Amino acid sequence: MLFNSFQFPIFFLVTTLIYFRLPLVGRWYLLLAASCYFYMAFIPVYILILAFTIVVDYLAGILIQRSEGRRRRFFLALSIVGNVGVLAIFKYLPFINRNLAALYAAFHWQWPVHDLSIVLPIGLSFHTFQAMAYTIEVYRGHQKAETNFVLYALYVMFYPQLVAGPIERPQNLLTQLRELHRFDYERVTDGLKLMLRGFFKKVVVADRLAILVDAVYAAPRQHHGTALFLATVFFAFQIYADFSGYSDIAIGAAQVLGIRLMTNFRQPYFSQSVAEFWSRWHISLSTWFRDYLYIPLGGNRVGRMRWYANLMVTFLISGLWHGAAWTYVIWGGLNGVYLILGVIARQARGASSSQRQGEDASAVTVLVNRLATFLVICAAWVFFRARTAGDAIYILRHSVDLTGLLRPSLLLGPAGLTSSRGQLLGAFVVIGALLVLDAQSEKQNVLASLRRRPVWFRWAIYYGFAFAILFMGQFGTQQFIYFQF
Amino acid sequence: MLATFWKKFALFTLPLGVLVGVPAVVLIASGELTSTKSVIDRQLRGEPVLFGPVYTNLVKPFKCATTQRRQPEVIALGSSRVMQFRASFFDAPQTFYNAGGAVNTIVDVSPFLRCVPAASRSPIVILALDQWFFNPRWQRDLGVPNFDETMDPLGVVQARWKDVYTDLAHHKISFPRLWDAKDAVGLNAIMKQRGFRNDGSYSYGDLEHCDDCEVDFADTLQRIASGQRRFEWGADVDRLALDEVDRVLEVAAANNIQVVGLLPPFAPSVWSHLRASDRYGYIDALRIQLPAVFARRGRHLFDFSDPDSIGAVDAEFIDGFHGSERTYVRMLLKMAAATPALESRLSRASLVERLARAGRYGVPDAAGPTAGGGAGSR
Numbered sequence: 001m002l003f004n005s006f007q008f009p010i011f012f013l014v015t016t017l018i019y020f021r022l023p024l025v026g027r028w029y030l031l032l033a034a035s036c037y038f039y040m041a042f043i044p045v046y047i048l049i050l051a052f053t054i055v056v057d058y059l060a061g062i063l064i065q066r067s068e069g070r071r072r073r074f075f076l077a078l079s080i081v082g083n084v085g086v087l088a089i090f091k092y093l094p095f096i097n098r099n100l101a102a103l104y105a106a107f108h109w110q111w112p113v114h115d116l117s118i119v120l121p122i123g124l125s126f127h128t129f130q131a132m133a134y135t136i137e138v139y140r141g142h143q144k145a146e147t148n149f150v151l152y153a154l155y156v157m158f159y160p161q162l163v164a165g166p167i168e169r170p171q172n173l174l175t176q177l178r179e180l181h182r183f184d185y186e187r188v189t190d191g192l193k194l195m196l197r198g199f200f201k202k203v204v205v206a207d208r209l210a211i212l213v214d215a216v217y218a219a220p221r222q223h224h225g226t227a228l229f230l231a232t233v234f235f236a237f238q239i240y241a242d243f244s245g246y247s248d249i250a251i252g253a254a255q256v257l258g259i260r261l262m263t264n265f266r267q268p269y270f271s272q273s274v275a276e277f278w279s280r281w282h283i284s285l286s287t288w289f290r291d292y293l294y295i296p297l298g299g300n301r302v303g304r305m306r307w308y309a310n311l312m313v314t315f316l317i318s319g320l321w322h323g324a325a326w327t328y329v330i331w332g333g334l335n336g337v338y339l340i341l342g343v344i345a346r347q348a349r350g351a352s353s354s355q356r357q358g359e360d361a362s363a364v365t366v367l368v369n370r371l372a373t374f375l376v377i378c379a380a381w382v383f384f385r386a387r388t389a390g391d392a393i394y395i396l397r398h399s400v401d402l403t404g405l406l407r408p409s410l411l412l413g414p415a416g417l418t419s420s421r422g423q424l425l426g427a428f429v430v431i432g433a434l435l436v437l438d439a440q441s442e443k444q445n446v447l448a449s450l451r452r453r454p455v456w457f458r459w460a461i462y463y464g465f466a467f468a469i470l471f472m473g474q475f476g477t478q479q480f481i482y483f484q485f
Numbered sequence: 486m487l488a489t490f491w492k493k494f495a496l497f498t499l500p501l502g503v504l505v506g507v508p509a510v511v512l513i514a515s516g517e518l519t520s521t522k523s524v525i526d527r528q529l530r531g532e533p534v535l536f537g538p539v540y541t542n543l544v545k546p547f548k549c550a551t552t553q554r555r556q557p558e559v560i561a562l563g564s565s566r567v568m569q570f571r572a573s574f575f576d577a578p579q580t581f582y583n584a585g586g587a588v589n590t591i592v593d594v595s596p597f598l599r600c601v602p603a604a605s606r607s608p609i610v611i612l613a614l615d616q617w618f619f620n621p622r623w624q625r626d627l628g629v630p631n632f633d634e635t636m637d638p639l640g641v642v643q644a645r646w647k648d649v650y651t652d653l654a655h656h657k658i659s660f661p662r663l664w665d666a667k668d669a670v671g672l673n674a675i676m677k678q679r680g681f682r683n684d685g686s687y688s689y690g691d692l693e694h695c696d697d698c699e700v701d702f703a704d705t706l707q708r709i710a711s712g713q714r715r716f717e718w719g720a721d722v723d724r725l726a727l728d729e730v731d732r733v734l735e736v737a738a739a740n741n742i743q744v745v746g747l748l749p750p751f752a753p754s755v756w757s758h759l760r761a762s763d764r765y766g767y768i769d770a771l772r773i774q775l776p777a778v779f780a781r782r783g784r785h786l787f788d789f790s791d792p793d794s795i796g797a798v799d800a801e802f803i804d805g806f807h808g809s810e811r812t813y814v815r816m817l818l819k820m821a822a823a824t825p826a827l828e829s830r831l832s833r834a835s836l837v838e839r840l841a842r843a844g845r846y847g848v849p850d851a852a853g854p855t856a857g858g859g860a861g862s863r
Contacts, residue, residue, distance in 0.1 A: 006639040020487070183487050459497070466501055475643045 001041035003249045004202050004475070011038070016256055024180045028150050031257075035159035039122070042163075046121040049086060050157065056082040057131045058152045061138045065145035072139060079135040083128040091120055095324035123163030125321055129288055131156050134170045136292055143170045151177060160253040164246050166264040166284035173259070181258020190447050191255030196465045197437070198248030203473030205430040206242035209234045211474070212417050212427055213385070220391050224415045225401025231417060232399060235385050236378050237431050240268065243282070267438040269377075272361075272369035274338040277377055285321075289314050308343070312336040322384070327392060331383040338376055426472075508649035509642045512540065514663045516670035518638040521547040524670055528683040529554060535688055537673030537680020539652075540645040541636055544681075548587035549600035549632040551685060556602050557582035559830060563613030564588055565687065566749040566806065569813040570611065572684030573850045575830050583685030591618045591729045593630045595736050600632060609743045609826055612733075616748060616790060619726045619771050620719040689803055692846050698804070705755050705805025709762065715806075718764035722771050727778055734782040745824055746779050746786035748772070750812060752802035753792045787820050795819060800845060809846035814839070 001007055015034045019027055040047050060079035064072050088096075094117070101111035134155065137143035146152040155174050161167075216223050216231035223231070247264035254261045264284050271277035278286050290299075297310040312333065319332020361369070379396060386392035403410065411417050411424065418424055440446050450458055512518050517540050525547070527534045536547070552560060558580040561570040568585030572578035587597050594612065601608055617623040652658050658672060666675040674680035678690040692698060699705065708716040737744045748771075751759060759765050772788055779786040789795055792808075795815040802808055808816075814836055821827040839848050 006643040010639075183490070185486050185490055188490060462497065463500075470501065470504065471647070 001038050003246065004199065004207075004473075007041070012253060012256075019257060020183050024178075027180075028148075028154055028177065031159070032150055032154045032157060035154065035157040035162055038159040039157065039162060042122045043119065049090070049121050049124070050127060053083055053086055053128060053131050054153050054156050057135050057156070058146070058149055060135050061145035061152070062147060064135060064138050076135055076139040080132060083132050087124060087128050090118055090124055092320075092324045094118055126165045126167055127156050127162060129285070129321075130165075130167050133167065133288060133292065134174075137170050143174070146170070146174060158254070158259070160250040160257075160259075161261055164243070164250070165282075166247060166250065166262050167288050168261060168284070172262060176259045179258075184258070186451075187258065188256050191252040191257075193447060193450070193462070194248045194252030194255065196252075196462065196469075198245045198250075198252060199469050199473075200465050201241040201245030201248065201434065201437075203475065204468050205434050206238045206245060207474035208430050208472070209238035209241070209427055212423065213238055216417060217385055217387070217391075217395075220386070220395050220398075222415060223417075224410050225398040226403065226405055226410060227415065227417045228395045229399040229402060230411070232378050232382055232385070232395065234417075234427055234431070236269070236374070236381050237434060239381070239384075240265070241430075241434055267442045269374055269435075270370060270438065270442055271373050272366060273342055273373055274335065274376060275342050277373055278335070278339070285318070289318055293317065308340045311339050311343075315339070327383045327386055327389055330389060330392070331380050334380040334383065338380070430472075505642065505646050508646035511649050511653070511658060511663065512638075512642060512645070515658075515672045515675055516666070517541060517672060518636070518641060519670050520636060521550060525551050525554060531683075533668050533683060535669045535674040535678065535680040535682060536671060537669065537675075537677070537688075538671035539673050540648060541641055543634060543636060544586040545593075545597075545630055545632050546634045547681070548584040548685065549597065552582055552584055552587075552600045553602050555579075555582050556604055557608065559609045559611065559827070560584050560601065561611045561613070561685070562588055562594070562597060563611075563749070564615050566615055566808075567611070567613035568681075568685075568687035569808060569810050570817065571682075571686045571810060571813075571848070574814060574817055574836060574848075576832055577830065578684065580830065581684060583687075585613075585685065585687065586681075587632075589630075591726045591733075594733045595729070596630050596632060598733070598736055598740060598742060601740070601742060603740070609745060609824075610737065611745050611747065611820070611827075613747050613749050614730070614775070615715075616768050616771060617715045617717070619722050619775070620717055620767050621721065621723040621726075622717040622719040623715060689846075692803060692809075702752055702755055702799075702802075702805040705752070706758060708805075709755070709758050712764065718762075720764075720766040722767050722774055727774060730775065730778050731782065734779065734784055738782065743826060744779075744784050745820055745827065746775075746784060747816065747820065748775070748786065748788045748790045749806070750789040750792045750795065750797055750808050750816070752799050752805050752808075753797065754799050755805040756790070756792055785823060787816070787823075789816055789819075803846065810848040811840065811843050811846065814843075814848050 001011060011034070015030065018030055022030055036047060039050065057079050060075050060082075063075040064079075067075060097111075097113055101113070104111035134143065134146075134152075138145050146155065151174065154177055155168075155170060156162075158168075158173065158177070213231050213235045216227055217235070220228055244265040251261045251264070262284050264282060266280040266283070268277050268280040271280055294310055294314045297313060298306060299310060300307045302310065315332040315336030316329055317332070319328045319330070319335075322328045322331070382395050382399075383389065383392045386395060405411075409416075412419060412421055417427075437446075450461065517538050521536075521543050524534060524536050528536075528551070559575065559582075561567045561581075561583040563585055565586060568583060570581075570583050570585070572581040572583070575581045584597065584600075587600075588594050591614065598610075601610070649658070652672075657676060659676065662675055669675045669678070669680065671680055678688055680688055682688055689695075705716070708714045712718040734744055750756075759768065768790065772790060776786045776788065792798075792812075795812065797808060797812045797815065801811045817827070817831070818833065818836060821831055821833070835851060839851065842849055
């Protein structure tokens with residue numbers, strides 16, 4: 001079920017109404033049943049894959065806790081092989097097969113396996129990573145194995161974050177699921193406000209920008225350089241609004257039920273460096289890779305070259321996590337290169353002076369840093385969004401031609417972004433609205449500050465968002481971008 | 486605290502609920518959200534139902550499911566340019582079904598043939614192939630046709646509620662008529678008597694008093710002048726499309742389906758413009774190459790591109806490329822003369838007599854009055 005469908009508010013309302021009338025154990029069953037229904041609204045049969053990984057990891061957790069020495073390691077390996085194996089089959093097998101076929105073709109040999117058409121189960125990468133976080137934490141002794149199967153299944157399947165995160169840790173989610181959360185007016189209304197913001201970001205900002213971005217990226221060679229540049233900038237905001245919108249809805253929905261999910265985005269486009277960007281973007285995934293891959297590889301407590309290699313490996317795998325295509329690997333690699341260059345530059349300047357610089361930076365320096373960071377992140381997004389690496393390189397090479405900014409006719413024609421002036425203006429307006437929202441969040445706790453305002457002001461704001469969603473929202477069948485991961 | 490919350494929540498959502506609720510009521514009352522299955526159930530029970538939704542397009546699954554359940558012996562298949570064949574043209578009307586609209590490109594045909602039930606004994610498929618199906622410059626990439634699609638009523642409300650307000654503002658929807666509609670499902674059927682009859686043919690409503698119909702083929706001639714909207718200029722025939730026809734004929738033969746092909750007619754004025762233009766070389770080439778494809782598979786293609794071939798006149802055309810029932814009776818008579826399996830299913834003398842009594846567009850039922858507007862019986 002899509003968050004941005006009319007079914008979801010009804011589903012959410014009914015589930016929440018029943019939820020607050022049930023005792024704790026009843027709530028587990030209700031939420032598990034609701035999560036199954038939510039997931040099966042996509043492709044019902046794929047719930048069997050979830051069931052498989054849940055059973056494997058549930059048993060693995062118990063066996064890891066009961067075992068010692070090499071047996072613990074064996075059961076952990078079993079869990080990881082189970083999860084990665086499912087990912088490999090459903091997400092990476094067609095990719096591997098295509099590459100083998102291409103390799104054979106290069107030698108004029110015939111690869112015997114035809115193109116595999118496997119539909120990727122929704123949210124597979126998210127729930128397998130969440131499941132692996134559980135068994136790794138049990139193995140490390142940071143989390144007791146969960147013996148209640150329903151509760152463990154709910155940890156993996158909790159519907160607000162089932163298909164696109166945030167990727168939770170057992171210490172946070174399992175603990176909260178065990179508690180009876182009473183109705184708390186402030187918490188519930190804050191959750192609803194977060195959801196409202198999420199819907200706004202998704203259907204007003206992301207889906208509106210998607211129309212322009214899709215048209216240009218479908219046929220980049222038919223568009224002027226300025227259109228390519230702007231489409232990439234629009235995509236940067238589209239993917240941010242799309243994914244952070246999803247996270248807002250997920251976090252808000254969970255908050256209504258009394259569960260605090262981890263923050264997933266903190267105004268990433270206000271970052272002054274790529275390293276800072278990655279501490280603000282998709283935080284639940286970045287910290288997952290940090291805790292379960294980068295640090296076990298040695299992190300930065302190794303020799304310099306090894307450190308760089310650790311960064312690169314982490315980002316290449318992160319790229320592959322985002323999609324089974326070389327464009328994603330390049331995107332990950334590019335971000336790895338950015339970070340390594342950042343480290344080298346910082347070392348060249350000296351860490352202390354860099355810190356001092358950050359603290360004393362003038363508004364102009366901050367703005368320049370933010371713009372520069374945004375532009376290099378955009379350059380990487382080109383590989384993320386383009387259909388092929390060839391398209392991406394073409395877009396990057398031609399995006400430097402910004403003459404269209406001086407000649408609007410180039411932007412509003414067949415080779416431009418759109419033929420509709422209103423559509424182009426609308427795109428800038430929604431990006432502006434998104435930046436204002438983020439600027440407010442950067443300065444203060446928006447929800448807390450809103451609570452201090454008079455009722456008429458608050459309700460005007462809420463209705464403003466609601467009407468914007470209803471009247472300006474693009475209601476079609478646009479899925480959230482991150483569902484494909 | 487909980488009660489206060491629900492009160493405030495209800496107060497906040499009430500205006501939003503009303504805003505979306507009014508269009509939802511219109512959509513429900515008009516039958517726009519009625520499932521195709523329930524429409525088919527009613528039609529198969531013999532209730533005359535005109536099915537003409539505006540906000541959804543489930544023609545493909547509707548025609549496919551009806552074909553599967555009716556098990557017709559003669560099926561008209563194609564785009565809107567085949568929808569004028571009526572069950573009443575045949576001696577046993579219940580043996581005919583018009584699946585017009587199920588096919589929008591040549592690649593739709595083969596998947597549709599899977600809708601033809603194996604239980605039907607050697608069905609005849611009258612397959613109309615629009616000329617532009619074979620123009621490589623006609624871009625109509627609709628992806629894989631979905632004949633199993635079902636309606637998501639909430640999704641329709643979500644996607645279309647604003648359109649309902651627009652149509653209300655333009656007085657396209659009348660509430661009293663919504664409540665009175667009994668044998669019409671969908672706003673097109675209720676407000677304009679346009680939609681699919683029980684036999685699958687299309688009712689165009691009152692063509693004599695139509696305020697949105699084409700006058701003097703102006704729109705079609707504009708398309709020809711600008712080379713747009715199905716009338717893209719093209720010199721050569723799309724080889725892939727011809728190959729697809731060959732594949733369709735192969736699949737049909739393997740499933741014991743007899744295909745009778747036709748190229749539908751243009752209005753005489755439009756045809757003369759097409760002939761005078763040197764920008765439609767693909768049509769000339771098609772008229773030579775397509776019959777050869779059919780002939781290789783032992784099938785016949787009737788080329789009605791030239792309206793003179795059936796003696797059609799401008800006045801009987803609904804627009805530049807849609808003939809009326811009069812036109813299609815003539816086509817059927819001509820096809821039947823060369824196809825014994827069709828000839829045995831109709832009374833030639835009766836059809837000729839009815840054609841003589843026909844109005845401008847419609848052909849009366851065997852004992853019925855002249856149906857001027859073409860709505861006729863359902």
